[in-house]
Amino acid sequence: xxxxxxDRPIDEAIMRKDRIKFxxxxxxxQSEETGVGGIGIPAMIIRMLGGSDQHIGLYGATQGVTSFxxxxxxxxxxxxxxxxKGMVVAMFIGFVVAVLVAASIAAFYFNVFSKxxxxxxxxFAVCFFAVGGFQSNIENSWIGDLVPAKRLGWFTSYKWIVxxxxxxxxxxxxxxxxxxxxxxxxxxxxxxxxGVSFCVAxxxxxxxxxxxxxxxNFIKTGPMHHERLQYRSxxxxxxxxxxxCWSGGRAVLYxxxxxxLIDQFHFSMTKIAWLVNxxxxxxxxIIYILGRISDTTGHRVPLxxxxxxxxxxxxxxxxxxxFGIVPVIVYMFINGAxxxxxxxxxxxxxxxIFPEKGRAAYLGFSRFIIGCCTMTTPILAGQFMQHxxxxxxxxxxxxxxxxxxxxxxxxxxSMCCIxxxxxxGNRKVEGSGLVR
Numbered sequence: 001x002x003x004x005x006x007d008r009p010i011d012e013a014i015m016r017k018d019r020i021k022f023x024x025x026x027x028x029x030q031s032e033e034t035g036v037g038g039i040g041i042p043a044m045i046i047r048m049l050g051g052s053d054q055h056i057g058l059y060g061a062t063q064g065v066t067s068f069x070x071x072x073x074x075x076x077x078x079x080x081x082x083x084x085k086g087m088v089v090a091m092f093i094g095f096v097v098a099v100l101v102a103a104s105i106a107a108f109y110f111n112v113f114s115k116x117x118x119x120x121x122x123x124f125a126v127c128f129f130a131v132g133g134f135q136s137n138i139e140n141s142w143i144g145d146l147v148p149a150k151r152l153g154w155f156t157s158y159k160w161i162v163x164x165x166x167x168x169x170x171x172x173x174x175x176x177x178x179x180x181x182x183x184x185x186x187x188x189x190x191x192x193x194x195g196v197s198f199c200v201a202x203x204x205x206x207x208x209x210x211x212x213x214x215x216x217n218f219i220k221t222g223p224m225h226h227e228r229l230q231y232r233s234x235x236x237x238x239x240x241x242x243x244x245c246w247s248g249g250r251a252v253l254y255x256x257x258x259x260x261l262i263d264q265f266h267f268s269m270t271k272i273a274w275l276v277n278x279x280x281x282x283x284x285x286i287i288y289i290l291g292r293i294s295d296t297t298g299h300r301v302p303l304x305x306x307x308x309x310x311x312x313x314x315x316x317x318x319x320x321x322x323f324g325i326v327p328v329i330v331y332m333f334i335n336g337a338x339x340x341x342x343x344x345x346x347x348x349x350x351x352x353i354f355p356e357k358g359r360a361a362y363l364g365f366s367r368f369i370i371g372c373c374t375m376t377t378p379i380l381a382g383q384f385m386q387h388x389x390x391x392x393x394x395x396x397x398x399x400x401x402x403x404x405x406x407x408x409x410x411x412x413x414s415m416c417c418i419x420x421x422x423x424x425g426n427r428k429v430e431g432s433g434l435v436r
Contacts, residue, residue: 019155027162046122048184056259067370071361073135073138074137078213078360083210084208095195105191106185106188134364145356149352174190175268238424238427239350244373303349311411318407322396350366385406388405
């Protein structure tokens with residue numbers, strides 16, 4: 001049995017270097033992907049290729065695929081038996097898929113492919129976000145193998161701050177690029193840039209301290225029951241239900257909010273990028289503070305507080321019907337407390353409650369089940385929006401349209417996420433299958 005990460009001697013100098021490398025890796029393999037979705041570029045690509053709101057809703061399901069596919073990260077780690085090798089393999093796959101996405105967009109120029117370009121893009125976009133899923137699984141498992149639970153906030157807060165700075169950079173770069181060249185060639189160039197960044201990320205991760213992951217099976221294949229995931233674990237399902245509620249509402253909001261800004265307020269990609277960057281700046285501050293606090297208090301309580309505040313503030317999108325763009329700007333600043341901060345706390349909570357042996361499998365399974373929900377809700381939302389096409393009503397002097405109805409539903413779903421976190425308490429999944 002390998003020694004637990006908490007029992008290994010900690011070399012502070014090496015850990016500081018490793019968290020810098022993880023931060024740079026975040027810039028290269030997550031910040032660009034966050035940036036392209038964060039300013040609504042996929043929705044514009046879909047419209048350019050002849051798609052409708054239903055196709056945009058279908059694309060929104062790719063956020064669920066990112067969770068759904070994390071289970072394959074555990075499979076890669078089981079095969080490679082090395083966190084470092086697993087991440088390099090994942091980056092190479094990302095390079096191949098990014099090139100295919102770029103090719104699907106460029107296919108619009110060729111008459112023989114122009115009618116299927118939209119569907120090729122949707123297929124490869126799903127693959128692109130699937131790659132992001134198992135990359136994230138490997139990264140989270142690797143951090144859990146490297147860092148003691150009481151240092152997770154210190155380690156990951158720096159990583160997320162660097163990654164958030166990358167989001168700011170790429171939001172502006174990508175926004176300006178597509179505003180200057182809003183054509184299939186311009187959008188294809190964005191994804192080719194992603195392919196190059198995956199190669200650079202593989203080189204960066206190749207120098208991070210390696211660990212041998214402690215893997216377990218998804219099904220019982222041997223005489224030892226603890227070698228299989230404990231599917232009936234109460235804390236495991238509390239974590240899953242929490243994410244069902246949170247992602248169920250948020251995935252739909254992110255799918256349609258930027259199209260709303262374009263349709264309602266005639267925003268350009270560059271303007272959206274600046275708006276998103278305002279919340280990124282706030283996110284860096286909150287990440288730094290909560291990274292330190294969570295090492296002392298644990299991650300559950302700060303996560304409950306942030307989830308509740310941000311879920312309530314989703315109502316500001318509805319209030320924009322009466323007060324214009326001002327509530328949206330206020331929301332972006334408050335939402336800075338979520339974003340990467342929320343992601344950091346939720347990821348660290350998983351590392352806190354899941355056992356070291358089989359961590360990647362527990363992460364993968366939970367995200368697989370979560371993905372089933374987050375894949376479904378944007379698709380249903382796309383059908384809902386298509387059904388309400390042209391809907392308008394007057395309420396207290398404001399023109400309420402289909403977007404405001406959708407945002408109200410998103411808010412109510414996300415607010416429910418506090419309940420499973422409260423019920424979870426301090427329970428953890430035990431490697432033996434017993435629940436503490």
